[in-house]
Amino acid sequence: MSQLMLLKxxxxxxxxxxxxxxxxxxxxxxxxxSRYFAAVGFCIGLCLASALWLLSLCLPMGVAILFTIGLGLIITGAFHEDGFADVWDGFGGGWSQQQKLDIMKDSRIGTYGGTALIILMLSKYQLLLALSVDMSVLLFSIVLAHALSRMAATSIIGKLPYVQLDAQSKVKPVAKSLTPTSRVVLYATGFAVASMGFYLADFSIWHLIGLGVCLWLTRWVCQQWFSHQLGGYTGDCLGAAQQICEIAILTFCVVSLL
Known part of the structure; x- marks a missing residue:
């Protein structure tokens, strides 16, 4: 495939x-x-930031943020949120590896997954509302969170083995390898997006370093969690990692930029 086709x-x-x-x-x-997952995240973030700016012109900020979160779910089909809920259901309700995978493949949502989704959505709303005191920081944070969270989640590929017992997963297909070139493209995209902070959100070099440390630690925690629970990762795990990294990035922006 050509690079344009891979992006599509x-x-x-x-x-x-x-x-x-x-x-x-x-x-x-x-x-x-998968080398372009961060680029797609950048485009999603750009669309959502633009929508939020337009909505904020005619609606209270809280309502505009709520509608923007909903728009994000429509654009992605709640793809990553579904994986996030499945991981919490599987890890919370299963004892063996097979039990956890069986629960994660179940289309029904359980108490662990439902509760986790409520906390996730409330966290996004409150963090974005906190960032709304500075519109430029808010809009940049949305773009940053969507791009870098997908970069961090995708980078787990190759760091952990793919769980073969997940061969019948409902979220197939799943990327199972990341070439060195793809990893370079992925990281370069994330770095380019983060560098925009120097112009849009008063980023300093220390902000860039702090963000990198925050993402590395979050990814490391996710890797340890998945390895302990399953001995590897599944597509649901990557979705959960993306959502967790998104929350970590927004939290970093609240703490460091306001």
Whole structure:
């Protein structure tokens, strides 16, 4: 596939945006398209930031933020949120690896997953509301969180083994490898987005270093959690990592930029 086709595949994989892709798609194509997951996150963040700015012109900020969160769910089909809920249900309700995977594949949502989703949505709302005291910081934080959270979650690929017992997972297909070139493209995209903070949100070099440490620690915690629970990762785990990293980035922005 050409790079443009891989980018289109990444958009199809992570969103509900209707894009036509000619030809067959195989596992290698999915693995290669993961290099553009951070770029797709940047585009999603840009759309949401633009929508929030427009909504804030005619609605109270709290309502505008709530509608923007809802728009994000529509654009992505709650793809990552579904994985987040499944992980909490599986890890909370299962004892063996197989039990956890069986629960994670169940389309029904349980107490652990439902409660976790409520806390997740409330956390996003409150963090964005806190950032709304400075519109430029708020809009940049949205773009930053969507791009870098997908970068961090995707970078777990190759750091942990893919759990083969998840072969029948409802979230198939799943990227299972990340080439060195793809990893460079992924990190370069994240760095480019973060560097925008120097112009849009009064970032300093210390902010950039602090953000990098925050993301590394969050990813490390996620890796340890997945390894302890499953001995590896599944597609649901990557979705959960994206949501956790998104919250970590927004929290970092609240603490360091306000």
């Amino acid at each position: 595949l990444a958009v199809i994989f992570l969103t509900r945006i209707p894009i036509k892709l000619n030809g067959d798609v195989n596992e290698d194509d999915i693995n290669l398209s």
